[in-house]
Amino acid sequence: MNDSQANLWSAKQSAELYGIDEWGSGYFGISDNGNVEVRAQGDHGQVAVPLTDIIDGLSQRGLQMPVLLRIENLVDSRLSILNESFAHAIATTGYQGQYRGAFPIKVNQQSHIVEEIARFGERYNHGLEAGSKAELMIAMSVLQNRESLIICNGYKDAEFIDLGLQARKLGFKCIFVLETVAEVKLVIERSRALDVDPIIGVRLKLSTKVDGHWAEDSGDRSLFGLTTKELVEIIDLLRAAELIHSLQLLHFHLGSQIPNIRNIRAGVLEACRYYIEMVGEGAPLSYIDLGGGLAIDYDGTSSVSGHSRNYSVEEYCVDVVEAIAQQLDAHELPHPTIVTESGRATVAHTSVLLFNVLDVGHFNPGPIPEQLPEKLHEQISNLWYTVKGVKLEKLQECYNDVIYYRDQVRDCFFSGEINLRDRAFAENLCLVGLQKIVELIPQMKRIPPELEELPEQLADIYYGNFSVFQSLPDSWAINQVFPVMPIHRLDEKPSRQATIADLTCDCDGKLDKFAGPEGETNTVSLHPINPDEEYYLGVFLVGAYQETLGDLHNLFGDTNVASVRINGDGSLDFVHELHGDSISDVLSYVEYDPQSMFRQFRMAAEQAVRDGRITVSDRQQMLAAYSESLRGYTYFER
Ligand SMILES: *Cc1c(COP(=O)(O)O)cnc(C)c1O
Numbered sequence: 136m137n138d139s140q141a142n143l144w145s146a147k148q149s150a151e152l153y154g155i156d157e158w159g160s161g162y163f164g165i166s167d168n169g170n171v172e173v174r175a176q177g178d179h180g181q182v183a184v185p186l187t188d189i190i191d192g193l194s195q196r197g198l199q200m201p202v203l204l205r206i207e208n209l210v211d212s213r214l215s216i217l218n219e220s221f222a223h224a225i226a227t228t229g230y231q232g233q234y235r236g237a238f239p240i241k242v243n244q245q246s247h248i249v250e251e252i253a254r255f256g257e258r259y260n261h262g263l264e265a266g267s268k269a270e271l272m273i274a275m276s277v278l279q280n281r282e283s284l285i286i287c288n289g290y291k292d293a294e295f296i297d298l299g300l301q302a303r304k305l306g307f308k309c310i311f312v313l314e315t316v317a318e319v320k321l322v323i324e325r326s327r328a329l330d331v332d333p334i335i336g337v338r339l340k341l342s343t344k345v346d347g348h349w350a351e352d353s354g355d356r357s358l359f360g361l362t363t364k365e366l367v368e369i370i371d372l373l374r375a376a377e378l379i380h381s382l383q384l385l386h387f388h389l390g391s392q393i394p395n396i397r398n399i400r401a402g403v404l405e406a407c408r409y410y411i412e413m414v415g416e417g418a419p420l421s422y423i424d425l426g427g428g429l430a431i432d433y434d435g436t437s438s439v440s441g442h443s444r445n446y447s448v449e450e451y452c453v454d455v456v457e458a459i460a461q462q463l464d465a466h467e468l469p470h471p472t473i474v475t476e477s478g479r480a481t482v483a484h485t486s487v488l489l490f491n492v493l494d495v496g497h498f499n500p501g502p503i504p505e506q507l508p509e510k511l512h513e514q515i516s517n518l519w520y521t522v523k524g525v526k527l528e529k530l531q532e533c534y535n536d537v538i539y540y541r542d543q544v545r546d547c548f549f550s551g552e553i554n555l556r557d558r559a560f561a562e563n564l565c566l567v568g569l570q571k572i573v574e575l576i577p578q579m580k581r582i583p584p585e586l587e588e589l590p591e592q593l594a595d596i597y598y599g600n601f602s603v604f605q606s607l608p609d610s611w612a613i614n615q616v617f618p619v620m621p622i623h624r625l626d627e628k629p630s631r632q633a634t635i636a637d638l639t640c641d642c643d644g645k646l647d648k649f650a651g652p653e654g655e656t657n658t659v660s661l662h663p664i665n666p667d668e669e670y671y672l673g674v675f676l677v678g679a680y681q682e683t684l685g686d687l688h689n690l691f692g693d694t695n696v697a698s699v700r701i702n703g704d705g706s707l708d709f710v711h712e713l714h715g716d717s718i719s720d721v722l723s724y725v726e727y728d729p730q731s732m733f734r735q736f737r738m739a740a741e742q743a744v745r746d747g748r749i750t751v752s753d754r755q756q757m758l759a760a761y762s763e764s765l766r767g768y769t770y771f772e773r
Pocket of ligand 1 (some may be wrong): 241264390392428477478479
């Protein structure tokens with residue numbers, strides 16, 4: 136493409152193409168000169184920082200690609216939106232209770248994130264949800280505020296319960312949510328032993344089913360939660376132990392990323408039925424905990440798909456508050472404190488995975504001669520005339536013929552009738568034909584299924600400096616779609632269609648599902664790379680669930696991580712930086728001893744010196760290089 140064509144493209148068109156104004160929720164957008172920028176509330180209106188400026192700053196600080204970038208302001212903003220939306224819904228509906236959030240630590244356990252949530256969330260009494268002893272210990276150390284809740288979910292042994300009871304002694308509002316009948320006996324026993332009055336909740340298995348990927352978490356076959364029969368047993372046990380006054384919270388969790396607001400409302404209504412019955416049984420309930428499920432619009436479509444949702448945070452809050460008030464008012468019961476454990480909705484926006492493109496593989500055909508060369512095999516001439524004759528009116532037929540003659544040529548090669556060079560000539564001819572077809576497909580009235588897949592088969596492969604398994608595990612494990620796009624050159628038309636491969640050389644190590652305003656596609660539009668300029672891509676909304684699920688496929692380790700904060704005047708603070716795993720780190724994770732590996736290598740080098748294969752100074756250089764590699768980054772370094 137020439138410059139004048141490139142100039143016909145605008146940043147605005149890029150924004151539409153990638154849907155960034157939808158999924159970006161106002162946090163990400165494109166500047167007029169074509170850079171993706173992070174936007175935050177400044178002292179005097181909005182401030183914006185281009186991601187390329189952040190990359191430059193990181194590179195000056197010795198942090199190379201790939202980098203997981205965290206923008207602290209975005210966690211703060213999400214906490215504000217959630218808490219203020221509930222406050223607004225409560226105020227406008229005249230609800231008598233309050234809202235208390237609890238961030239589930241499992242969604243992003245990194246200390247900087249959890250500490251920031253505790254610090255900023257203090258103004259809203261935002262608490263934490265812990266699913267294990269380790270997470271409870273985190274909660275007890277980072278929460279400063281005694282009004283905030285600590286919700287303990289998951290299976291609890293005596294040690295877990297003792298820890299929670301000690302938290303009670305220290306003044307924390309620490310609540311045990313019972314998942315089994317066995318647990319209640321342990322809670323009764325340990326509370327007596329430590330002489331602490333516990334606060335107890337029950338996690339119920341509701342019959343409400345939800346749409347989306349986590350449908351299995353809901354309904355009768357859900358792995359978690361108490362059945363009605365078990366609930367009755369627990370009530371009886373608590374009453375017998377004179378602890379029924381401790382039963383204060385009703386908990387349910389219908390699954391994560393619930394796309395449909397109607398499911399959420401149905402769950403709340405069902406839970407309220409239990410609430411009313413339990414109060415009738417003498418439990419002085421004062422909390423109703425909806426668990427997680429508040430969804431993110433990963434594809435910007437605002438639809439009931441697995442990657443989006445048909446409601447806003449504001450609508451979620453109003454629906455929940457209204458549904459509870461309606462049910463309880465009918466029974467003249469006081470309004471409880473509403474608790475949610477929103478994880479994804481709190482942290483997904485804060486992190487962006489940034490990486491550079493190392494190379495591009497393409498299926499571009501080379502030039503073909505004007506005239507049919509003489510002495511070509513008959514099948515190759517047939518292919519030649521087919522390719523020359525490609526036209527819109529009979530595109531499917533042309534496609535069939537190209538493939539037919541290509542296969543004939545391959546057979547002839549197999550039987551020795553066609554030589555290596557002639558086959559190469561024919562393969563190129565075939566690509567010319569397929570490209571011609573691909574260019575005509577958009578003009579077809581109805582695209583046959585075979586041709587629909589053709590553009591994808593001819594798409595470029597961009598090789599990215601990252602590992603799907605380490606940095607985007609849900610993309611691989613559950614086909615989660617994240618927004619992926621170039622972070623610069625967006626005032627230039629992204630003229631190539633591509634899939635993205637990672638460094639692992641695993642056939643699953645790729646991104647080939649992309650979400651956009653038009654729905655899911657198998658390729659993404661990217662720019663041709665320039666030889667002496669880095670090309671950077673960003674994967675957005677990766678702050679939830681991706682960090683600790685990552686694995687060491689091919690021993691690619693943790694990436695470099697950086698946290699930044701955008702100040703009110705638009706300047707940038709590099710708050711934290713963390714170098715990713717070194718090769719020596721990842722080797723020790725799989726039980727190698729880097730020191731003894733170095734010793735072995737030195738012995739091999741020494742032997743080579745003795746055998747006269749290398750000099751002593753060669754040996755020195757090799758040892759130095761080996762030892763430097765052990766300290767180096769596991770990703771591709773420039
Ligand atoms: C995972 C989980 C959450 C978080 O769900 P999100 O959809 O990320 O908000 C909350 N509560 C419980 C019990 C969970 O298991």
